[in-house]
Amino acid sequence: EAGVAQSPRYKIIEKRQSVAFWCNPISGHATLYWYQQILGQGPKLLIQFQNNGVVDDSQLPKDRFSAERLKGVDSTLKIQPAKLEDSAVYLCASRLSGTVNTEAFFGQGTRLTVV
């Protein structure tokens, strides 16, 4: 079974530039999460999708961050414009739909450096 795929693995951009991250969850997993992990901290939930609908985006800085999952499969997270404090690892995870008592699986993450 293929795991959660994320790209790119690394990205360096200047502040005020825009960047996009892509995630392809495990096949059949309807729940998809995007997390931000700042160095030395635990992951913080940015947005959660159930199929192509947003379940929770309460911690997403909506003035600069956006995410979509148009066909209920892969997802894109965008930052525009980026700030220095956005430097972090962005993790995507997925979980099987219909039950919350299944494991969540994570991708390798995208390490973003804003200079």
Place this chain on the structure above:
Amino acid sequence: KQEVTQIPAALSVPEGENLVLNCSFTDSAIYNLQWFRQDPGKGLTSLLLIQSSQREQTSGRLNASLDKSSGRSTLYIAASQPGDSATYLCAATQKNNNNDMRFGAGTRLTVKP
């Protein structure tokens, strides 16, 4: 709002020692608690999932327990090895409309040869 805490933040032990990592949570209305391992520069690898109705789960040298009433979970690692060195994270899945998953900050474990 759920707060997940992991103590200690860092732990260093000699090889072969048995050890316990702690995770506490403030809201006991959870579906499950999941333990992850994170190696430097990598994503999270799932270790164990304990459902709210369960008391413990075992996988090889790992044993995770859950006491929902006291808001605590522990991860026991037997006969630690240098390859166990990593950051260990726990996450609670909330029993709410969103079923969101909240993480602790992790415990960074170093096992010395």
